Amino acid sequence: MSISSPCVMISSTFYDLRQVRADLEQFLESGLGYRPLLSETTSFPVDPDRKTIENCRACVEEHADVLVLIVGGRYGSVDHSSDKSVTNLEYLSARAKGIPVYAFVEKRILGALPLWKANPEGDFSSAVDNTRVFEFVDEVRAKHWVWTFEFETAQDITAALRHQFAHLMREGLVLRGKIQQSGLSDALLGISGAAFRLALEQPDAWEHRLFCRVVADEIAACRELRRRYDKRIALGESEAVSLLDLESWSRPRISELHRVTSALDYALNDGLRDALGEPGEPGDVEKIVSIAKLVGQAYREALEWSLRVSRTAGHDALKPVVDALALFPDDILQKVELFGEPLLKRIEDALLAEPTKEPTTIDASVVLELSNSEQFEAAMQELYDKLESGEIEPD
Structure with a gap:
């Protein structure tokens, strides 16, 4: 695979979404020729001097070109210094970096979200292991205005990504054409996207x-x-x-x-x-x-x-x-x-x-x-x- 292939970080909890992550890895690598970044794989870049959470965040900051956020029923491991989940921190790192974020939330979670908002103290243990899942989804949707796709299977995610990556490719080609026609100075090449x-x-x-x-x-x-x-x-x-x-x-x-x-x-x-x-x-x-x-x-x-x-x-x-x-x-x-x-x-x-x-x-x-x-x-x-x-x- 070319070293210049786009790097796509898959950010989610692991145990409940293990098969979804495996299917996405196969889709990205074999189907598109992209480089998938998943923390459970041996190709995931690790600095031995960093803690687990630091490695995950650094992978987004240093390697990821795109982040695919997948939210299921588990909140996941919490970083005690920030009191946020690893997935939450990876997402915030992607936002800070300014890379595209494609967010997918399980259909049953989205269905329960308005019920939780109406009754935050209710029992939602049949849907989530921690109601902070709802807080995170609400932050992504209502505070950051990130478009969220619902999914039930990995195929729902791959179908959506196939279309979204095509849109991203088209947008890149349009911007490339504008750059060629603009005559902008090379002095601007050091500024952010x-x-x-x-x-x-x-x-x-x-x-x-x-x-x-x-x-x-x-x-x-x-x-x-x-x-x-x-x-x-x-x-x-x-x-x-x-x-x-x-x-x-x-x-x-x-x-x-x-x-x-x-x-x-x-x-x-x-x-x-x-x-x-x-x-x-x-x-x-x-x-x-x-x-x-x-x-x-x-x-x-x-x-x-x-x-x-x-x-x-x-x-x-x-x-x-x-x-x-x-x-x-x-x-x-x-x-x-x-x-x-x-x-x-x-x-x-x-x-x-x-x-x-x-x-x-x-x-x-x-x-x-x-x-x-x-x-x-x-x-x-x-x-x-x-x-x-x-x-x-x-x-």
């Missing part, structure tokens, strides 16, 4: 949605740095600073962060306005992506700046000053994050709302400030007072 589609198809409010989508993707790429910032985990080589050199050390650090705020001020005001174009005129795709990436780069630099500051080593009395300084980017991070998913949702909600005579206006202006400056100055003053009084000896 969702962003690329906005740039290519240019639906309503595409300029603003494209900007927000790329910013959101850039922020998502910094997720691990953001976690370390929140937990104050600063790994790596330290920079030694003496108490007497503190002011001369901190001044250029603050200037570095001011350059970040200046770049963001330009990007979110002048640069973005120029990229979006005049009202009624189309925006410039390349400029929009460039400005969004500049915002993402500044966001990453603010995080890395804070972690570099946190690695500063020296006298114990230095710690309150360093801790206060390391929190300077708080306002920057919070305000940049608003330009990603939150602003995108506001725009898309406005597009879905009932049309009105007056145009819908969304205020997205921003004023960036350095956080925690008063605490930093207070910590510096307290340190100077202790040095002057002799309570602390210079190192």
